[in-house]
Amino acid sequence: MTQNEMPKAFDPQAIEAGWYARWEADGLFIADAKSPKEKYCICLPPPNITGELHMGHALNHTVQDICARYRRMTGREVLFLPGTDHAAIATQNVIERQLAAEGMTKEQLGRDAFTSRVDEWYRDVGETIVSQDRILGISLDWSRLRFTMDPAYVRSVMTAFVEFYDRGWIYRAPRIVNWCPHDRSAISDLEVEWKEHQDTLYFIKYPIEGGGDVTIATVRPETMLADTGVAVNPADGRYRNLVGKTAVLPLVGRKLPIVADDAVETEFGTGALKVTPGHDPMDYEIGQRHGLEIVNGMNLDGSMNVPGLPYDGLPALEARARIVADLKKEGLLVKEEPYTHEVGHCDRCKSVIEPLISEQWWLRMEEMRDKALRASEAGKVRWHPERYENTYLDWLRGLRDWNIGRQLWLGHRVPVYYCANGHTTVSVHPPEQCDECGSTDFEQDSDVLDTWFSSALWPFATLGWPEDTEDLKAFYPNDLNVTAREIINLWVSRMIMTGLEFMGDVPFADVAITAQVQAADGRRMSKSLGTGVDPRKLITKYGTDALRAWVASVAMSSQDVRFDESRIEGYRRFCNKLWNATRLVLSSPGVDSADSPGVVERHEHLEDRWILSRLSYAADAVSAGIERFTFQDSINGAYSFAWNEFCDWYLEAVKDRLREGDAVAQDVAFQCLDTLLRFLHPIMPFVTEELWSRLPRRGDYLMRNSWPEPQFVDPGAEEEFQQVIAIVEEVRGHRQAAGAPARGGKLQLDGSVTGSIANLVARLANVELVDALDAPGTPLAVVAGRVVFPYGAGDARREKERKRLEDDLARITSRLENPDFQEKAPPEVVRNLEERAAAAREALNRLAEPDS
RNA sequence: GGGCGGUUAGCUCAGCUGGCUAGAGCGCCUCGCUUACACCGAGGAGGUCGUUGGUUCAAGUCCAUCACCGCCCACCA
Helix, strand or coil, X not given: CCHHHCCCCCCHHHHHHHHHHHHHHCXXXXXXXXXXXXXXXXXXXXXXXXXXXXXXXXXXXXHHHHHHHHXXXXXXXXXXXXXXECCHHHHHHHHHHHHHHCCCCHHHHCHHHHHHHHHHHHHHHHHHHHHHHHHCCCCCCHHHCEECCCHHHHHHHHHHHHHHHHCCCEEEEEEEEEEECCCCEEECHHHEEEEEEEEEXXXXXXXXXXXXXXXXXXXCHHHHHHCCEEEECCCCHHHHHHCCCEEECCCCCCEEEEEECCCCCCCCCCCEEEECCCCCHHHHHHHHHHCCCCCCCECCCCEECCXXXXXXXXEHHHHHHHHHHHHHHCCCEEEEEEEEEEEEEECCCCCECEEEEEEEEEECCHHHHHHHHHHHHCCCCEEECCCHHHHHHHHHHCCCCEECEECCCCCCECCEEEECCCCEEECCCCCCCCCCCCXXXXXXXXXXXXXXHXXXXXXXXXXXXXXXXXXXXXXXXXXXXXXXXXXXXXXXXXXXXXXXXXXXCCCCCEEEEXXXXXXXXXXXXXXXXXXXXXXXXXXHHHCHHHHHHHHHHHCCCCCCEECCHHHHHHHHHHHHHHHHHHHHHHCCCCHHHCCCCCCCCCXXXXXXXXXXXXXXXXXXXXXXXXXXXXXXXXXXHHHHHHHHHHHHHXXXXXXXXXXXXXXXXXXXXXXXXXXXXXXXXCCCHHHHHHHHHHCXXXXXXHHHCCCCCCCCCCHHHHHHHHHHHHHHHHHHHHHHHHCCCCCCCEEEECCCCCHHHHHHHHHHHCCEECCCXXXXXXXXXXCCEEEECCCCCCCHHHHHHHHHHHHHHHHHHHHHCCHHHHHXXXXXXXXXXXXXXXXHHHHHHHHHCCCC
16 A cells, blocks of 8 residues: 555545444444453443534543543453433423424323324434434444433333332422422422522511511512511520511411521521521421421412412412512512522523422432442542542532432333322332232322433443343443533432442442533533534534544643634644655555564664654553543643654654665654554544554554553663754754755764764755865854855844843853752752753853854 | 632643743744645744732742632522
C-alpha cells in the first residue's frame, strides 16, 4: 500500500461507518462472561427516552468509550452495556405535549391507547439513540441492550420492591409531599427545581379571642383557609402573653391555637407565623409537634377545596386575589411588601409545586444510608474529582425516607394487589388468589414507581438479577460509572445503596463526574432555548474523532466548558496531520516489503534515538491520563508528541532518509506511528484504525491490539536534540529578521558542537556547514558559531535576544545575591539558577562579538 | 442560609505536591504553494495570572478578605 492510494486529505465520512460496521460484525464489542481474563464493566447510564442524543450524551458516552477501549487493549474482558430508561414522568410529559399539539389530552385518549402510544414512541426514539451511539463510535455490546421496561428488567424492579416490602422498609402513609398539580403526582425533593420569584408579602391581622389581634405575614394568603394555628418563637418577648390564647381565622372563623415553636424566626415578617400543616412542610412539622389539626384546602389540580366558602374550586391565584380583596374590605390587610424568594417547580413540567398532604408509598432509608456511609469510610468508591464525594456524603447524611410512589400513567406499576375483600398481596407476579380469603378478584394499586427506583438497580438488574446469571457473576461489581454531577444524589447514591443491599457490594469502584457543556454564550445548552448543538452536525463537519478528541480535552475540566467549535475544528486538522504523516512514511520506497515495526535494532542516528525516547514519554502521559481520569493530559500529550515532535522535527529530519528507502528510518517511523495510533485509539478510534490498517503490521484490528508500552528512554539523545532545536530556531530567527531568502547561507560552528548535531542543524535550517566563513557573519547566542546568509541584513533579532538575556541575567543574579536564598533554597534549585546565569553570560559574550 | 467550583493572552482553555524565562488551540501580524499536509510550514505581536492583605529565600501555585460568575444542598412563612 503506498501513498498514491491514499487521498491527499483525510475524509472522515469515507471511513467511519465502515469501521464501525466491521468491528460490530466481527463481534469486537461482545463481552464473553466466561473469558479467563480479568473483567471490566461499565453500564452506560441509560439515556432518557425523551428525545435525541445531545452534547451531554456525546460527552458522557465518549468518556466511557475511551475507558472501555483502553481496558480492552490493556487485556481486560470488557463489557460495555447499553440501555435506555423509560423516564416515566419525563416521557409522559413529552407525549402529553405531543397530544396537546394534536388538540388532545391523555384522558380523552384513554389509558390503554396512551400506553400503546408510549410503546410506539419508545421504539422510534430508542432506535435514534442507538444509531447515534454508532455514529459516535461507542463500542457497546449491542447483544445486551437493555431497556428499563423490558419484561426481565420489570421483574427485577418488582423483586426489589417486594424485598424491601418484606423487610418492612416500604410503607404507605399520609405526609406532606411536593405535589405537581399538572402531572397530578407527588415528586421527590430532588425533582423540585427552585426558581426566584418576585411576589408580595401580605401582612394580615388575625383577631384574638378575648380582644387584641396578631399580625402574620404570608406570600400565599390563599393557604390561610387551611390554617389551624398560629406560632411564635418561645423566646420572643413581644408575643409571650399570646401563647396559649386562641386566634380567629378571618374569612373562615376557625379557632387557631397560638403555640410557641423554635422553628419560627423572630426576624422574619412580624415574628408571628400562620400555621398551615396541610400545605407547608415546615408548618406540617410544627403542627405535628403541637397536635394541630390538618386541613386539606386544595384539590389535586391545584384548585381550592374549601366547601362552603366562596373561593371553593377557584384556581389558587384567583383565590388569592379574591381573598386579598376581601381582607382589605374587612380592614384586616395591614400592608403589602414586595418580596423576592425561591419557589419550587416541577423539574419536568415547570408547574409551581403545591405542598399538600397525600397518602404515598415510602421507602425507609436508614439502614441503606448507614451501609453506604460505611462503604465510603472504607474507601470502596473512588470519586473523580474527589471533592464530589462530599457532595454525595452531605446529602446522604441528611437522608429522609424516599417517596417512591408516583400517580402517573407511565412507569412500573407498584406490585401491590387488593382483593375484593380488602386484603393486600405484595408479589412480583400478579397473584392467582388471595392467601387470606381465596378471592381471585384483584385490583392492582394504581401508583407507579419513581423512575429512579428502577434506575437504582441498573448495575445489576441489567446483568440478570435476581437470577444468578453468568453475567452477574462475571461483571458485578462494575468498574466505572460516569455521570454529570446533577445526578449524583438522584442516581449514583441510590445505585450504591441498592447495590450494597441486594448484591452485598458497591456497584462500581470509580465514579467520574464530567464537566457540563454550555452554549458558546455561557447559557445552558437546551433545545427549548435554541442553544443546543447537535453532535451529528459536528460529526458531519469535522468527523467523530475530532469531536471525541475535543471531548477528551474538556470532559474532566474543573469547571463547566463553553462550547467552542474552533477547538473541534482544530482536532479535525490534527486528524489530517496524522493522515499526511502516515502518507509521507508510506511513500518511502520499499515500504511494501517492510517488516512489522520494531524489528530493526540499530539506532545510531541521533534523531532516531531522540524520537523513540519522546515516544516513550508520550505513551506514559497518555496512559496516566486515562488511568487518572484526566483525559486532557492524554490528548494533549498525544497531540504535542505527534505534531510538535514527530511531524515538526523527526519527519523533517528523516525526510531524506525516507526518500532513499532507509530501512532504519522506516522502521523507527513505523514504530512511532504504530505506537501513536495505538495510544490514540481509545480517543480517536476511526482515523487510528484506518491508518493502522495501512501500516505493515501483525493482527487484524487495531481495536483489539495491545496497549503500547515503549521503554526506550535516552536522556543523552534528548539533550543533544534539544540543542539541535535551539540552534535551528535561532538560525531561522536570524534569517527572517534579516529578510534573507528561505534557504541557503553558511553556518560555522565551533568544535564544541558534535558532528551529528551540526549535520542535523544544517539540514533543518537549510544552511551549509563550513569550517570558516568568508564574511564576519552574525554570532549565535545558544552556541559558539556564526551564520551568514546570501543576502539580507539587520540584527533586530540579535538585539532583542541580547535584551532578553540581560533582563534574565539581572533577575537571576538578584536572586542569587540574596543570602537567604543561598541558605534556604534547596541546593539543586541554587545550582540550576547558577547554571542558567552562566549560560546567559556565555550567550551575552558571544553576542557581544562584532559582526558584519 | 450552608457548601463547592471558577475568575490566567482578543476568544476557549492547560498550568499536579510553590522554583515560570506563565503555555496550547483559535484569532491577529510578517514571510513562504520547498515533491506529507495551505486542514500546511517558518517567524512574530499579545498576559503586572479578579481585589486587597499575609506566609515564604521564592506565589498563578499556600492562607485570609472582598468582588463578580456558575453549580449543589437547605422546612424562613
